[in-house]
Amino acid sequence: MSSSLPSSAGKKPKQATLARFFTSMKNKPTEGTPSPKKSSKHMLEDRMDNVSGEEEYATKKLKQTAVTHTVAAPSSMGSNFSSIPSSAPSSGVADSPQQSQRLVGEVEDALSSNNNDHYSSNIPYSEVCEVFNKIEAISSRLEIIRICSDFFIKIMKQSSKNLIPTTYLFINRLGPDYEAGLELGLGENLLMKTISETCGKSMSQIKLKYKDIGDLGEIAMGARNVQPTMFKPKPLTVGEVFKNLRAIAKTQGKDSQLKKMKLIKRMLTACKGIEAKFLIRSLESKLRIGLAEKTVLISLSKALLLHDENREDSPDKDVPMDVLESAQQKIRDAFCQVPNYEIVINSCLEHGIMNLDKYCTLRPGIPLKPMLAKPTKAINEVLDRFQGETFTSEYKYDGERAQVHLLNDGTMRIYSRNGENMTERYPEINITDFIQDLDTTKNLILDCEAVAWDKDQGKILPFQVLSTRKRKDVELNDVKVKVCLFAFDILCYNDERLINKSLKERREYLTKVTKVVPGEFQYATQITTNNLDELQKFLDESVNHSCEGLMVKMLEGPDPIMNQVKGQETG
DNA sequence: GGTGTCTGCCCC
DNA sequence: ATTCTGC
């Protein structure tokens, strides 16, 4: 099978915005100009009113949801942690998110702050933007993958150091999920203000165009390109842009918005052509070129594999399909267990992509990607899917995912579904209270659901209640909504990877290692049956116990299938 | 200090 | 989380 597809003739932009640029805004009535004080929600409504009859424009909040992978079981190699480097590679991965020092100082401080050196790259930013531009016009994923991996190979030939900052630009992130303090803290308003000041347009002009076009990137590009440039700015490089983005994220405190704007202005002034478009979109966290994490990961595996091949063998040798696929699987598995591009990429470069499963494995202190469940409508649908297999069902609790880590040094961390460090949010939880034998338990990783708990009534409260809890700087006194952890899995125990074991075995570990404390730490209610009536009853029961339905999981076997069944609304 | 606005790799 | 899209 060929790896490249003929690109379809019917290419069309990912958004319906481009063709309309600057065309339909003539004769726009101005009475709809929002007053500066209007909330963004109102602005959105205005916008929708004005474009009524046309197809929907990209509205606000095009947030990129973090991608979840299955923790697919790689063929068990019997390798345990003895072969794993005990410390993270020298990449300087910040691993103590709680104490990330707050940079209140000058912009320059942030720029020169800790270990930015390994993000250096002299690749012109314009080259990245050219690739983005190409991808935006393509819908075939295979074609996109080809373009991406070709580009990755090209920059690696210059220096493999280029790969990390470039990858981060492609996935539009500033670091791993679990590294705190990497939010840009920018929204459409601040960006519009910055564009307006940099490009010499009035705020109302920009807003009007935004209402019409719905893409600040296009607006910035349009405005930049008609601006006379007195002197030629130095071209932007990948390393520079990436470091600046991180600096923007790390800027906080008083006048932080001014400082952020200053950093953006500096870059925007140096932008030429399409650079402005993608720079602004990156800052909005809305790259919207039809390329996201999964595709980048596949492209990376292809690039790293070919790069590897090129080095030790004749260049441009065609890699067999099965080799390519196994490389993809390896890199996917590694990334599920260690969701950190720096670690995975460096490990590939150092040990080769085929040895990832020996060096990139889960470890307490790094949140692994959760396994995903397929939503199903009814019980019999599940029975079809699991026919012949032994499966088990658990309540699906209406709370927040909590991946609880106990580290060798005795510290504990709690990560959200998206790998965010939520430890601060639960000061009252101490996992050691729920461990049977503290002498023999050095470290572990548990999978739980944190649920708001009514201590007086001894029952579960809805998610809305949980979400009213404080998030930052939470002291014990602040805790008004109690939480009960419902554990349903254990993924690692004393450096032993359990993800390749069957759920049945993992449950045995779980109950052996931990202990129930009613109202604080309990096991997810479960049943193992394939009887339709029993299951239906169990589903109804779960809803009566304020749960959302059931999670249905394969009990044995290496190939984990998981489904969820939604219960009836209780309203 | 309080209030209003904006933002979030937010959570579901 | 749900919905939309291309394959």
Add this chain to the structure above:
DNA sequence: GCAGAATGGGCAGACACC
């Protein structure tokens, strides 16, 4: 039907401004 990408509602926090 699948995988990947795009989008939504609601709440606490951060910052700007008075």
